[in-house]
Amino acid sequence: MYNAKYIIPGIIFFLALIFAPVAYNMGKGAFEVKPELPKDQKDCIEDAQTMRDKHMQILNEWRNEAVRDGNRIYVNAKGQKFVKSLTNTCMSCHTDKAKFCDRCHETVGVAPYCWDCHNLTPNQKSPIPLAQNGEAGGH
């Protein structure tokens, strides 16, 4: 083999890159994700599969419809009505962001910008001052 002093380190570097994820995960224990589900409630606004796959899409639509069209009532597949509010509806059952939302989001490296504005609990004071006149939107 010619130029072995360049090629062998190159091949070792190439193989090291491939095995880097294996080495990184070594000794970190089994991979497990367990978001803490609310104990007093059984059903979310839609069925679990829909929520798992589409919750971000639903929240995005809620945001747009509530803020832009003032349409704050969501009717689910069963005809039940909910207020379109992350903090007041979602987080009144899923009270702890760190034990529910973050469990999955952090696992797969997702950093949603919901809580840049929204409160963590319905009881917390809003970081955004309420409008002087007209309705005070449920944050």
Added chain:
Amino acid sequence: MAAFYSLLAVLALIVIPWLGAGMGMGALFGIVLPYIAIIVFMVGFVLRIVDWAKSPVPFCIPTTGGQQKSLPWIENSPWDNPSDKKGVFMRMVFEVLTFRSLFRNTSVKLQQEGPKVGYSSEKSLWLFALIFHYCFLVILIRHLRFFLAPVPWAVHVTEFFDSILQIGLPVMYQTDALILLGLFFLFARRVFDGKVRYISLMQDYFPLLLILGIALTGIWMRYVVKVDVIAVKELAMGLVTLHPHLPKEAIDPSVYAHLTLVCALFIYFPFSKLMHMGGVFLSPTRVLPNMSRRAMWVNPWNDPSIKPHSYEAYEDDFREKMIEAGLPVDKQA
């Protein structure tokens, strides 16, 4: 026809795992195939490199893209016509990171006024190739979020910048759109430019369509069906921690289609033109310094028993015959 067969092959690679996963063959496409693919990729890649490293380079053949180093008062191009290792290093850095040789691409046209050949600069290949390759790199880095737990900081930063426009939810990655743009251009160039179409074979269309298939199934999973990402990570982590298992939650069949296309890419890689990834570092036209006038280049396959034979010695051997034939000689008999 070559493009059509390539398209059929890629469609087959999507449909087979899509149906197969539905028929309970998830373990085949989700566990067995990825391991086969990565082993074929590693072994094939290394063997190909070793094969190239064993091939002798008989001549000093660097591409001379500029003035070579000669007399001290003649300005030379140390990166385009390197004369030493430092120059070669810089040439390779720019070649690998900025595709400098594609930047020099020209197009030849007969000018309309008359039978005159015109050369013009043609930067689109360089631009779209650069877009495609860098998007692919960013996408590869982003995918590490499925293979590493906890997700490292660098992957978070890549994600943040790739989705900085915050369009929609799940947020759109700019690289997803840009890689499609690059791929469509590279494909259209082969299809619509007659000169390129003439030299395009199935092995040119297939990798393009394969990567296009990977990008489109990826986009489908993220923006259309919205697959269960946690289950996907469970599958990926099982593979990478060498404790493979199928996740408890069902995964959408499109995940298996995406994974199978990626496996096909890995398996195909060592046998194809995609080996330019390693091959660029072993190209004599790029990695040799242009030293042929100042240092002797010995062809490695020369027979050492054959000694150099100078012209003087040649004339000594044949002087009388040369004079007889009327050929000029340096030294008279």
